[in-house]
Amino acid sequence: MGQDGIAVEKKGRMAMVMLRRPGRLNAFNRAMFEQLEDAARELAVAPLPRTVILTGSGSKAFCCGFDVNPDNPMVAEMARAMERREKEPITRSIEALRSAVDRFVALPVPIIAAINGNAFGGGAELAVRCDLRVMDPDAEICFSEVRLGLMPDWGGGATLTHLIGSAAAADLILSARRVGAEEALRMGLVNRISAPGKAVDEAVRMAEVIMRNGPRAVQSALTVIRAGRNLSLQATLDLEQHTAVDLIASGECLHGIGAFLTGQTPDFPDPSPEGMAE
Numbered sequence: 001m002g003q004d005g006i007a008v009e010k011k012g013r014m015a016m017v018m019l020r021r022p023g024r025l026n027a028f029n030r031a032m033f034e035q036l037e038d039a040a041r042e043l044a045v046a047p048l049p050r051t052v053i054l055t056g057s058g059s060k061a062f063c064c065g066f067d068v069n070p071d072n073p074m075v076a077e078m079a080r081a082m083e084r085r086e087k088e089p090i091t092r093s094i095e096a097l098r099s100a101v102d103r104f105v106a107l108p109v110p111i112i113a114a115i116n117g118n119a120f121g122g123g124a125e126l127a128v129r130c131d132l133r134v135m136d137p138d139a140e141i142c143f144s145e146v147r148l149g150l151m152p153d154w155g156g157g158a159t160l161t162h163l164i165g166s167a168a169a170a171d172l173i174l175s176a177r178r179v180g181a182e183e184a185l186r187m188g189l190v191n192r193i194s195a196p197g198k199a200v201d202e203a204v205r206m207a208e209v210i211m212r213n214g215p216r217a218v219q220s221a222l223t224v225i226r227a228g229r230n231l232s233l234q235a236t237l238d239l240e241q242h243t244a245v246d247l248i249a250s251g252e253c254l255h256g257i258g259a260f261l262t263g264q265t266p267d268f269p270d271p272s273p274e275g276m277a278e
Contacts, residue, residue: 006035008042013270014207015049016200017104018057025061028097028122029072037100043107047270050215051207052107054130055114055200056123062113062139065121066097068148094153097122101154105129108219110210114203115190120144125156128163131222133190134206136199140178141189147176162229164188214268216252220244 004023009016017039019026028036043049056062068075074093081089105111113119113130120142127133127141135141143160145151152160152173161169164187172179184190194202210218220243228236247253252268259266 004031006032006039008039010049013050013211014204015043015052017043017052017054019055019063020057021067022058022060024067024069025064025118025120026056026058026123027064027067029067030074030096033097033100037103040100040103040107048107048109048215050211050218050270051109052111053114053200053203053207054111054126055116055203059117059197061117061123062115062119063123063126064118065123065125065144065154098153098155101126101129105155108222109215110207110218110222112203112206114194114199115139115141116197116199118142122152122154122156125152125154125159128156128159128189129154131225132206134192134194134199134203135181135184135190137181137193137196139199140180141172141184142176142178143173144176146174159229160189212265214252214256214266216247216250216268216271217256219271220247 004021007016007018007020009018019032021027021029021032043052066074070076078090078093081087110132111130112132112134113127115127115133115135116139117136118140119127120140121144124141124143143152143156145153151157157169157173160172163169164172168187171177179187179189181190181193185193192202192206224236224240224243227239231239250271252271255268256266
């Protein structure tokens with residue numbers, strides 16, 4: 001990989017994924033989508049990291065979405081399809097980018113977006129598709145697609161609706177207005193605001209707290225949380241019960257309960273590959 005692209009760095013039980021295209025505010029071209037999918041494949045191989053942090057290079061942008069500059073071949077392909085009113089090439093392009101994003105956010109461990117700078121368009125979508133978000137106080141989030149005659153298509157529009165409700169999602173998506181960190185925190189769009197320039201550091205602190213807990217327990221709870229977006233309450237209750245039974249049967253809680261009873265800090269082993277959450 002040259003200077004631009006997506007870098008994956010494993011730091012013990014944590015993985016850092018950095019979007020590196022600062023000259024284009026970390027906007028995605030075809031290579032970036034392919035590399036995001038490659039990063040997901042790499043991280044899915046045992047031993048799984050216990051947390052993943054996603055951030056952008058530089059201080060200006062987390063990610064400004066899809067690179068709409070004419071030198072992006074994907075733009076030329078879509079322009080030709082629009083001229084001919086052909087839906088198939090557009091469908092293929094959107095399916096390819098959704099495949100990359102879907103694979104990445106499906107990693108069965110908590111994914112924390114460290115929003116170190118502006119997250120616009122697809123970048124805002126990518127951030128909300130992560131499980132948790134830490135935001136720099138000077139950053140802004142903007143679902144800017146409608147300004148270009150487009151709409152969210154990285155899965156972020158649907159996810160935003162589940163995250164903050166349909167009325168609030170309509171406000172952000174249909175107006176394409178910029179949201180600062182304080183408002184984002186109030187509406188539940190982000191979990192924490194970092195100190196200036198410290199979004200990654202705050203995300204690491206969050207990850208370290210999570211990683212002290214049982215990895216099977218975290219994965220199992222995360223499975224229910226994610227599935228609950230698409231299930232009825234009763235179906236989610238049933239899934240929670242079944243998942244809890246499997247978790248207890250794995251015996252991981254013996255480490256936690258044993259440490260609690262002896263006043264020690266538990267040291268949970270990593271799950272074996274056959275015991276990892278799907």
